[in-house]
Amino acid sequence: MSDLGPTDVVTPQVRAEATATMGTRLPPAAGGSSRVHRSGRGKKLAVYLALVAFSVVYIYPFVVQVSTSLKTNGDAVANPLGIVPDPLTTAAFQRLAETDFPLWFTNSVIVTVCVTIGRVFFNSLAGYALARLKFRGRDAVFTAILAVLAVPGIVLLIPKFLVLNYLGIYNTYPALIVPLLVDAAGVFIMKQFFESIPPSVEEAARIDGASTFRIFWSVVLPMARPAVITLTILSFQGSWNELAHFIIATNDPNLFTLTRGVGQLTSGGLGSGNQYPISMAAALLMTIPSAIIFAVFQRYFTQGANAGAEKG
Numbered sequence: 001m002s003d004l005g006p007t008d009v010v011t012p013q014v015r016a017e018a019t020a021t022m023g024t025r026l027p028p029a030a031g032g033s034s035r036v037h038r039s040g041r042g043k044k045l046a047v048y049l050a051l052v053a054f055s056v057v058y059i060y061p062f063v064v065q066v067s068t069s070l071k072t073n074g075d076a077v078a079n080p081l082g083i084v085p086d087p088l089t090t091a092a093f094q095r096l097a098e099t100d101f102p103l104w105f106t107n108s109v110i111v112t113v114c115v116t117i118g119r120v121f122f123n124s125l126a127g128y129a130l131a132r133l134k135f136r137g138r139d140a141v142f143t144a145i146l147a148v149l150a151v152p153g154i155v156l157l158i159p160k161f162l163v164l165n166y167l168g169i170y171n172t173y174p175a176l177i178v179p180l181l182v183d184a185a186g187v188f189i190m191k192q193f194f195e196s197i198p199p200s201v202e203e204a205a206r207i208d209g210a211s212t213f214r215i216f217w218s219v220v221l222p223m224a225r226p227a228v229i230t231l232t233i234l235s236f237q238g239s240w241n242e243l244a245h246f247i248i249a250t251n252d253p254n255l256f257t258l259t260r261g262v263g264q265l266t267s268g269g270l271g272s273g274n275q276y277p278i279s280m281a282a283a284l285l286m287t288i289p290s291a292i293i294f295a296v297f298q299r300y301f302t303q304g305a306n307a308g309a310e311k312g
Helices: 012-022 032-069 073-078 091-097 101-132 138-149 153-167 173-180 184-195 199-207 212-223 225-240 244-249 258-269 276-296 298-311
Strands: none
Touching: 032 276, 073 276, 091 101, 091 276, 101 138, 101 173, 101 184, 101 212, 101 225, 101 258, 101 276, 138 184, 153 173, 153 244, 173 244, 184 225, 199 212, 212 225, 225 276, 244 258, 258 276, 276 298
């Protein structure tokens, strides 16, 4: 109607069109919002069902492992995928205690604790140096560390063996521990996290007379707790589950770790028969410490991983 001039004649047809255009809107169809609500609930239910299905796929092998460890050997062979032991027995764990399993467990604890502490300390030092210290060739060193990540670990097994043998530490605890004290992935994680910390914090500490190591140890490292915990989890799981390095580092049965010992059990070290219950019992006991560590520190692990990803 605003386009009509003062002298224009408003015909009935124009008036009808204007009324239709400016008329009130029709209310939404009854039941439309309820259909949308039901559709949203259906999609959410489908997502939940898919998550449950994937969870069952991942959890079921672990349930079978626990169940098999509580079976007799005959029941495990006759019904390998059954989750109800018939009869229920702990004979596999008792038999396992009579083997060298306690010795393997002790060796794994010693090696894992030493490697975890060493990796966290040395990787943090290297990451801080690459993130904050100015020295010639820093970029070249970081590039070389990234290149190491692309090298398959199996390629380095023979050189490691030759070095350990040349240094005279073959068949010793240092042979199991020292080559694992530093890894390229840990250095990369710590460098990325240290670069996300404001340099002004370190400048304030330096004005107060703190040395470089003091700033690193007392100021920067506590602020990098998520990355440190992430590195701790990765170092613990990596050294606890390590096998290839332990194979070339020793052939002394007194220095076997859990991975080496359990591998020997599953390859026929228990004599005749499959001995599935004992193998599953050993694998179950080997899995528990790593699972506990990850479950306790999972929140910090996620924070540290996200921090490195955001910086990159």
